[in-house]
Amino acid sequence: MRIPFFLFVSATVLQAQTAELETYIEVRSGTLPIILTVPHGGSLKPDNVLARRYGVTGTDANTVPLAEMIIEELEKRYGGKPHAIISRLHRTKLDPNRELEEAAQGDPTAIAAWHRFHDSAQKACDTVMKKSGAGLLLDIHGHRHLDQRVELGYLVKGDLLKRSEAELNGDAALIAATCIRELDKRSPQSFAELLRGPQSLGGLLEFRGIRCLPSPSKASPGFMASYFSGVYDVAAHGSRSGGTVSAIQVECPWNHVRDTPEHQRRFAVALAESLGVYFEVHFGRKLK
Ligand SMILES: [Zn+2]
Known part of the structure; x- marks a missing residue:
């Protein structure tokens, strides 16, 4: 049977588009109950994707090599890899950590890339829930704030963190609106802890x-x-709206974390070690 020419052409176009999207959004499946999303470390600026006209366009430098090291250090200790979804597109072309409209600003390729990023993240969450019961998504970023600390985002605004332990623990509505909503129920420790x-x-x-x-x-x-x-990724894929995968936004400073390969490695080791303890304490299971 002869294949109609238009079908042949559209299949070829589709194949090219799929290959293009796989380059823009890298998806790696893992075995650990951990998912890493890296939305702002990309450097690709393809001509066929329109530049975003508003919103933040600065890149989170070195977050891709940092994520690579975190993957390696987790594998070294726990014998498995985390799932990873990495945007290779520069933030001037796509910001996966925003709602679709601001993220892609109407460009069809950017829209498709955004869907690939979030569909893949959701698929990874579903796999973790099915295989391990529960898990943790870490959304890896970089910031340049004056106070050079790793900022951990739980969808709790800075002014609310000023509250006492009792005030935090007593605010059921606040806890329900965080991306660690389910982990709070699961963990033997309090929300403030x-x-x-x-x-x-x-x-x-x-x-x-x-x-x-x-x-x-x-x-x-x-x-x-x-x-x-915390912004879109942790809100969309954490446990705020259900499920047993909780999420934390990990905003890494430049100084002493992202600036040199030695510092990146030191952070990756510290994070991998910390996650082993974190899973034992709060999830009640070993990572190994
Ligand atoms: Zn970022």
Whole structure:
């Protein structure tokens, strides 16, 4: 049977588009109950994708090599890889960490790339839930705020972090609106402890020499100081709207974390070690 010419052409176009999208959004499946999303580390600026006209377009430099090291250090310790979804597009072309309209601004290729990023993240979450029961998504970023700490975002605004432990633990509506909603139910520790106790992610990282916010040493941002509490990725794929995968936005400073390969490695080791303890304490299971 002869294949009609238009069908042949559209199949070829589709194949080319699929290959293009696979280059723009890299998807790696894993075996650990951990998902890494890296939305802002890309450098590709293809001519056929229109430049975004508004919103933030600055790249999170070195977050891709940093994520590679985190993957390696997790594998070394726990014998498996995390799932990873990495945007290779420069943020002037796509911002996956925003709603579709602001993210792609009408460009058809950027729209398709956004869908690939989020469909893949959701698929990874579904796999983790099916295979491991529950898990954690870390959305990896970089910031240049004056106070050079790793900012951990739980969808709790900086001014709310100023509250006392009792106030935080007593605010059911606030807890339900965070991306660790399900983890709060699962963990034997309180919500405030999950945010800034010694075994919070900030506490575990600080114990390994990485300054964090929130953490036992820094409960909330200083007066007028900037702090990123989380945006689209953690809201869309964390446990705020259901499911058993919780999410944390990990905003890495430039100094001492992203600036050199040695510092990137040191952070990756600290994070991998911390996650082992974090899973035992809060998820009640070993990563291995
Ligand atoms: Zn970012």
